[in-house]
Amino acid sequence: MEIVRSGTSAQLLGAYQQILQRVFGAHAKHSAEAIAWRYRDNPAGEVVGHDAFENDALVVHYITVPLNASIDGRSVRGLLSMNTATAPEAQRKGLFTRLARLTYERANELGFAFVIGVANANSKPLCRGERGVWHWLLAADC
Numbered sequence: 001m002e003i004v005r006s007g008t009s010a011q012l013l014g015a016y017q018q019i020l021q022r023v024f025g026a027h028a029k030h031s032a033e034a035i036a037w038r039y040r041d042n043p044a045g046e047v048v049g050h051d052a053f054e055n056d057a058l059v060v061h062y063i064t065v066p067l068n069a070s071i072d073g074r075s076v077r078g079l080l081s082m083n084t085a086t087a088p089e090a091q092r093k094g095l096f097t098r099l100a101r102l103t104y105e106r107a108n109e110l111g112f113a114f115v116i117g118v119a120n121a122n123s124k125p126l127c128r129g130e131r132g133v134w135h136w137l138l139a140a141d142c
Contacts, residue, residue, distance in 0.1 A: 001095075003102065006049035006063050008040035015051075015058045016083070023085040038082065044068055048079060048107050050099040052090065059090035062099040064107065064115055079107055081117035 006012070013035050020030040028034060039047045042065060049063030064079035086096055104115060 001059075002053045003099065004051055004053070005106065006039075006047055006051050006061070008046055012051075013039060016061055016063075019058050019061050019085045019087060020083060022087065038065055039063065042066060044077075047082075048103055048110065048112070049083075050102045050106075052095050052099060054090065057087075059087040060095040060099060061085045062096060062103060064103060066112070067116075069114075076113045077111065078114040078116065079112050081115055 006016075013032065016039070017030055017032055017035050020035075021027075024030065045066035047063040047065055049061070051058055051062075052060035062084045063082055065082045067078055067080050069076050069078050084096060107115065
């Protein structure tokens, strides 16, 4: 298993589209255009995330999208937890939690103050484990 930072090359954006459609089905929010805007062309900056590859195939993908927030009149850079996709053969191996930790460590290095996460039914149990996935590293100094 190889874990790497997410990127914005045409090849990676295509791989992200494939795994998102494989896991969640075809949807406009997983179109090549939507992914390119969200991941690469977002005016707030490029995504921060990590991917897991097995035998050159993307099997787990997790990204956060930069955003600018106003907190008590100050501009603060944060991240919105956006896309998480785990191929069926990679589930129940703790890979999402591993990618999330690496992503939050990288976000901290880059100076982001917080991560907003809204869990769906599949992710909700993960968010409550190990000191709370969404809260374990980043804390806004506000």
